[in-house]
Amino acid sequence: DVKVTQSSRYLVKRTGEKVFLECVQDMDHENMFWYRQDPGLGLRLIYFSYDVKMKEKGDIPEGYSVSREKKERFSLILESASTNQTSMYLCASSLSTPLGEQYFGPGTRLTVT
Amino acid sequence: DQQVKQNSPSLSVQEGRISILNCDYTNSMFDYFLWYKKYPAEGPTFLISISSIKDKNEDGRFTVFLNKSAKHLSLHIVPSQPGDSAVYFCAASARTSYDKVIFGPGTSLSVIP
Numbered sequence: 001d002v003k004v005t006q007s008s009r010y011l012v013k014r015t016g017e018k019v020f021l022e023c024v025q026d027m028d029h030e031n032m033f034w035y036r037q038d039p040g041l042g043l044r045l046i047y048f049s050y051d052v053k054m055k056e057k058g059d060i061p062e063g064y065s066v067s068r069e070k071k072e073r074f075s076l077i078l079e080s081a082s083t084n085q086t087s088m089y090l091c092a093s094s095l096s097t098p099l100g101e102q103y104f105g106p107g108t109r110l111t112v113t
Numbered sequence: 114d115q116q117v118k119q120n121s122p123s124l125s126v127q128e129g130r131i132s133i134l135n136c137d138y139t140n141s142m143f144d145y146f147l148w149y150k151k152y153p154a155e156g157p158t159f160l161i162s163i164s165s166i167k168d169k170n171e172d173g174r175f176t177v178f179l180n181k182s183a184k185h186l187s188l189h190i191v192p193s194q195p196g197d198s199a200v201y202f203c204a205a206s207a208r209t210s211y212d213k214v215i216f217g218p219g220t221s222l223s224v225i226p
Contacts, residue, residue: 042119
């Protein structure tokens with residue numbers, strides 16, 4: 001059974017803290033993604049990765065960085081959390097074939113106070 | 114500027130009737146379209162897709178229609194069931210970058226028993 005797990009379901013951090021969100025997939029997928037979901041805006045792509053140590057900016061990368069040291073793990077880093085980064089963060093993975101569907105984790109609800 | 118639009122934030126339908134969820138897109142390079150379904154506290158799950166070479170794709174109770182000239186697609190659910198109550202995201206991708214999927218803002222469907 002396909003599985004994407006995220007390290008935390010809920011997280012509360014203070015402004016200025018460094019925040020790490022971890023994502024692990026067990027499907028041997030090449031591609032991994034980080035999105036944030038906000039009301040009225042849908043899912044917006046922050047970063048994605050085609051392979052280990054490879055990363056590409058998505059539509060809203062500012063204030064975020066990522067790390068992919070192993071194929072199964074993709075980390076999202078908020079270098080200095082701000083209140084406008086309060087959101088639902090969703091990780092996904094997919095095979096590197098055309099039209100490969102994405103499999104999502106359950107999400108992390110991050111609140112920055 | 115949103116490239117994928119879902120102009121109805123919410124929709125209520127009686128159980129057993131048809132649910133029609135609409136989606137419009139602006140980028141003429143999009144040639145592959147997907148629908149994802151999301152329950153609260155879960156990540157989105159893939160529902161159905163359609164390539165631009167087709168105008169209809171059917172999977173059980175779910176049918177997606179594509180009108181390329183109008184840059185419009187719709188998801189039909191017949192008959193609607195209470196378990197269909199969820200947020201539905203329309204998404205699109207282009208031949209040049211199939212791995213990068215653009216999501217719409219979502220439509221929250223409520224199926225009333």
